[in-house]
Amino acid sequence: MTASDVVLAIAIPLLFPPLMLGVVTRTKARLAGRRGPPLLQPYYDLLRLLRKGVVRSRTTSWVFLAGPVVGLVTACLAAAIVPLGANGALLSFPGDLIAFAYLLGLGRFFTIAAALDTGSAFEGMGASREAAFSCLAEPAAFFALLVLVKLSGAYSLGSMLGPDLPDLWARGAPSLGLASVSLFVVLLAENSRMPFDDPTTHLELTMIHEVMVLDHSGPPFALILYGSAIKLFAYGLLLARVATPFHVEGAALGAGVALCELLGIAVLIGVVESVMARLRLLRVPSLLVGASLLGAFGVLLLVG
């Protein structure tokens, strides 16, 4: 990697993610016949929150503030592990996909702990759901990644999603197709989108992620929103790379293509959120197990 590549690989994951949220919101507004807020609204929101004061519950301890901090840092590191187009990733080593999953796990652990630190029934509910659903989402992600591992014969994301990707699609298109669908479901679940969670709902009883951060305000809340945008970016980048069977040479061009794909995924999320209702919470596990089964079928197809 040259110096400019490194700058690109640091700057894009830090600056681009809130735009994806803006595109999701705009898509939903257009499909509902509204104009919607400006595309850059998520950036304005972050700046506004950073300037605000903080209200803290009296029951909380330092863990309450550790949640946002660890959540943002782990999301950034996870994003640094996913290759950005032809550039490759900042951090790449055999087994980095495990680090990707477990870094996000660390963030989740501290987010849940911060939620439980408030002693609120609602935040406890959200934390419980987050813990339960992500448990079921992780196997689905691993099945999907296993398809790639088997096809490519490597277990670092850089090699799995490298220049050979078109060739992998040629050899295992059905498996990779199933894996892509499964990864998309995981993306929706892990980023608290419809049909798992309604990011715009106003009823605490039905929320998952939003209710976990009810007591956060001001700068810590900005860190949380920023962290979840980066997490969406990381998952989106992974999905975009797996699901598109072509490879573009050239660092800047590759990054540009990757960003276009990410915007496409944002539009797709907006469409899904416009045409679907949130699932009943009891039905969520079935959908996640279904995603795991899709991945497992992908794995089965590779028995030879």
Add this chain to the structure above:
Amino acid sequence: MGVAESEQPAVTTWLALIGATLIAASGLLALCVRRGPQLADRAAAASLAAGAVTALAGSVLALWNGGDSLLFEAGFPGGDLRLGLDALSALFLLPVAVLTAACGTYALAYFPAAAHPREAARLRVSFGLSSGGMILVLLARHSLVFLAGWEIMAIAAFFAVTADDRDAEVRDAGFLYLVSTRASTLCLVALFALHRVATGSFDLVPIGAGAVPPAIQSALFVLALTGFGLKAGLVPLHYWLPPAHAAAPTHVSALLSGVLIKVGIYGIVRVVSLVPDTPPWWGESLLVIGVVSAVLGVAFALAQHDVKRLLAYHSVENIGIIAIGLGAALIARAAGHWQTAALALAGSLLHVANHALFKGLLFLGAGAVVQRTGTRSLDALGGIANAMPVTALLFLVGAVSIVGLPPLNGFVSEFLVYSGLLRVAIAADGGPWLLAALAAPALALVGGLALACFAKVVGSVFLGAPRHASRVEGGDAPGPMLAPMAGLAATCAAIGIAPFALAPALAAACAVALGRPEAPLAAPFGAISLVALATLALCALLALALRARLRRAPLAAGLTWDCGYAAPSARMQYSASSFAEPLVRAFSFALLPRTRAPRLAAVFPGSGAFHSEVVDAVLDRLLVPAARAFADAAGRLRALQRGSVHAYLLYVWLALFALLAVTGMSR
């Protein structure tokens, strides 16, 4: 007298042996101290620490130079007695020594003789003997020595577990433990007898390729898996663990869970190293048993209300992870993929040491909370971090480690196990590929469940608002309890940040276990270390920045937001049971939870209570009913035992007649 088997004196073996003697004699030494209970406590702890340091020195030296062995010409019917310390034994000796010293120090404040005059002396003697017995097992190169060490360890542990034997629950748990450990020894006696038949020697020497028929080889494996699996707690042989761990004094639970059950794993690895040409099904069955143990262990842990039972089920889970690594290594070894085998085995062996560290830490932390609050019930505790900040922080470190998250040690060993599995998945075809491809997502599921479980423990015990039994008597835990916990936590962090320091030791132990020349491990230790350091550094930076920002921001303290309700109380907090409920329901097919809910009949129902429990699937649903049915059937036979001489004369006559009839017919 012992004779070294090479030119050099057998320094490492002697060091370990002296350490074992000091540890085993610690309780007896304390008995000789007549000047006050406190001095006796200190004498025992000092002897344990001195023994641990000596053994540790031997172990580090053996990892450095490959170890040595000793021969005692005993004129014994079983032949000369051989002891030795190689890299594999030394790697298991490390956690035994560390945890013995940590628990011994902890006992100074947790179980002082002044507060427990009746039990303390007995507990000290049995604790030391049990730990010394473990070291003897690790040193044994002769099957009779192995069995002797095993029995010292197991029987002494029985007396340590039942220290508080005025409690019926403790006596029951102790009986269950005793029965299981007898069954385990029975299998081991058969195992070593078979080994004697196969090799013609009581020495633990490798069985040559093709020296025994496959049936005998299979019998060896099944006996080892049953005998050692009973001690290690592999599902379905885990049933004794939760009651015993809950009943024992906490520092004994830590020793039991941290190292005693690992001696079972050591046994399996040692047997595997003695059979160089294992068929693939050994690895495959270990992999399947490991997955079942890991998933069921953590699922049962989630459903527990008692913090010590919960930690005990987590030991089942972690033993499962260790078995997964071992299974993957055996599959790879059978296929000739040595690098992959070494990688998976290194993960498995590192997890042995890691689990000892963080499970010891967690048990000691839980013990501090139990001592201060007087309850083990998760649903009764809350908000203890305010009263016990240091304990809370150290417990959090243990929790992050056991969940396998970066930047701590649990991540490193799970990473290696995953790497081994993925490499098996890449290289293998057909059945082994499917097994490896199912084990990796299963391990991810286990990771997620463990995360949920420890979020539940940390959240409900240490965070949030205090619940009804959260009154902490006397502030944070005292120094002798905090210091060992801090040491264990620091070691967890050190291994997480600098795993490469252990890489040569792991490679050496793998070489012994696989029977291959030593080769460096194909693992990206540098990258793991980089991820850990980056996580810590970025978190610290961001935390500092946030603190600086919050200093300037208008800061207000308020109530927790409860949707406008102005008087939230701690009773409205989400409890540990409700937190785990979605996952307990998802796993209800295995957990079979029993709930008792009040019936709501009238418009204004009276007060009611909700109760839920998850009993052990093997013990309470299988073994206890089976034992009861057997006892009932045996009770029917009692009708024969009438106590009248006439009846017995009749039996004698009938027996005689039957014998005559049989011999007559056979003519």
